[in-house]
Amino acid sequence: MIALKYFLTLLATGFFSAAVGIVIFDIYAARQLRLLLMRAADDSAISQTPPGYRPFDRVRWKLARQLVTIGCLPGSTLTGISQPARNLLPGLGD
Numbered sequence: 001m002i003a004l005k006y007f008l009t010l011l012a013t014g015f016f017s018a019a020v021g022i023v024i025f026d027i028y029a030a031r032q033l034r035l036l037l038m039r040a041a042d043d044s045a046i047s048q049t050p051p052g053y054r055p056f057d058r059v060r061w062k063l064a065r066q067l068v069t070i071g072c073l074p075g076s077t078l079t080g081i082s083q084p085a086r087n088l089l090p091g092l093g094d
Contacts, residue, residue: 005078008074008075008077008078009074009075009078011071011074012071012072012073012074012075012078013071014071015067015068015070015071015074016067016068016071018067019063019064019065019067019068019071020064022060022063022064022067023059023060023061023064026058026059026060027059029058030058030059033058
């Protein structure tokens with residue numbers, strides 16, 4: 001039972017870190033794209049980007065939200081798993 005608890009903890013942590021990693025990478029890529037577009041606009045007289053173009057719209061919020069939701073499922077199961085020694089042997093968990 002304790003191995004299941006550690007496995008679910010590891011699984012939930014993995015989903016949360018994947019969601020954070022995706023958002024951080026997308027923000028980094030959007031920043032690099034914005035810098036590249038600004039350099040290209042400075043080099044040429046005519047800007048080729050549309051006026052309402054926002055690179056931060058490319059962040060995959062939906063995927064990150066799904067990973068966090070999936071990560072909450074094993075995390076919520078962890079609250080129901082207790083250590084067996086506390087239940088079976090009185091006096092050890094006090």
